[in-house]
Amino acid sequence: MSTQTETPRDLRIRSRWSPHITTIRYIALFALVCLFLIPVYVLLVTSMKDPSQVSPRQMWELPQSLSLDTFRTVWPRLENGLQNSLVMAVPASIISSFLGAANGFVLSKWRFPGADIVFPLMLFGMFIPYQSIIIPLRQVLADANLTNLLGLALVHIIYGLPITTLIFRSYFASISDEIIDASQVDGAGLLRSFAFVALPIALPAFAVSIIWQFTQAWNDFLFGLVVVTRATDWPATVALNNVAGSQVVPYHEAMAAAVLATIPTLIVYILMGRFFMRGLMAGALKG
């Protein structure tokens, strides 16, 4: 009777201070987000400001007008570099990931005598600073006539192997040995177990590995500068450096070029990111 007229009660379990806590929490989070996004804000706004409004002193001033003109001006200077980077980074990340997958597979699921020595040796590669090998590297590539995009891709493939191997080894170690045993009993040898059973399961590891490798290769400046001789072969990072100029820095152009150069890595992340969120192993084992 009376219960029917009663308004629905809030049945959530919470502390007395809960409404205030929630408010404070959101304010704090918002403040932190703003702090982190300041550089991005400056980057975007400066790239779209009118050139007359661009200088370090006017950095914080609100723009009077926004336009994409600057992007149009820098595009021709960046176009070739972006193309080069793409041609170099896509194969570099894919090939390095495949080799890493093969390494990871034999180091965790199809073990060979000495695997425990080989793996740490490979990991050492991750801790060799670029700078320490750059001169002999350049020398070797020059002798091999590889001071071009192909040589650069090769460098990134090899320099990426330790990390891609680590990614795949950890991933394969987390899947059940019984799946590989089953494929062996079913009649698959090393290659077919890898190709038909292990590789399809490893899609999330591929996503991680490709995102990582692509970003590494794309963002690299040092190798690009040192390895590649001809200006027409320069990757985007080197082109970007040239836009940033000499005596007078055209900030709006540098920023616009930087925005353009970031887009491909963002696209890769958006395309691949959803794969490693998903549990692709669901249902393989008892579950």
Added chain:
Amino acid sequence: MEPVGIRLENVTKRFKGDVLAVDNVNLDIEPGEFMVLVGPSGCGKSTLLRVIAGLEEVSGGRVYLGDEDVTTKLPQHRDVAMVFQSYALYPRMSVRRNMGFGLRMRRTEKAERKRRVEEVADTLGLEHLLERRPGALSGGQRQRVAMGRAIVREPKVFLLDEPLSNLDAKLRVTMRAQLSLLHQRLGITTVYVTHDQVEAMTLGQRVAVLKDGVLQQVDTPTNLFRHPVNLFVAAFIGSPSMNFVQAQVANGSVSFADVTIPLPDDSPLAGSDRQVVLGVRPTGFSISTGNGLPTIKAVPDVVEDLGDERYIHFDIDAPRVDTEATRAAVEAQSIEDILLLPEDKARFTVRLPMDTPVTAGQPVTLAVNPERLHFFDPDTGASL
């Protein structure tokens, strides 16, 4: 296809760090036989199965499939099929591709592959699930797919590694019966590993009991139950387990606490005078009717009603048998058999029909069937 037998000759497997997992096992499995390997966890039964599959190298000995020595052959060349405890289905393949994988690897023609997969899917009731991924199946369905994947291949030998242990209790009982039927229909030599002695007894034509990598006894379930060769097998097989008590044999009878039971005249122990471990199954007792059978007076402290039978538990005023063998056997049983309260007295469990009038705390007189007494050497554990 003619079924083939499996012969293990002096098979030994030593893991790194000198762990002896399988110790000089000789086992002859007949063509078409359903052989169960049973034992507590860590007894080497799974290792032995993996040795037969070729997933594990032997450290010594030989493995034969039929007349062929396969000791050093790769698993993919042995023509065995295996069902794993985790099912190990390929997660990125549909049920159809999972089941057809073995045929695909053996380069069976596509049409033939399709025919065989569908035929097996039909018999296992999987035909409507063929296009699904394993992730979209229930536990029981995954189990059947794993079975199907093995059957499709029409292998020489089936190897099953605790295939039912991930199912819930009810499904396990139905699947057990299904497995028996399937084996009858296909007639393929099957080796089945389990730690569950009930599964072993119900499924196996013969059962091999292993402990610490050593084969204890290979026999039919009935013989294992009636004539265990040692204390471990006696304690391991049967549920509830056999009751044990330290006893003395003298003058043609065996005595413990205040009980004396005359031995049958043909008993090999009739003339001896020694210490023994006496074992009696929970079913070896009945309520005394005064028909001349020897009796035990007992005061049950717990009475468990199971609907059509009841178990009574009581103490015997004699030391508990606590050897390495009985302990290993108890640990292998399900949790219900592990003692909550440690006891130093022997404790008996007796199964009685439901209509027996017993109440906890009220003394009863139980008759013991002298035919059903088991005697073991207290030192070696061997049956006497």
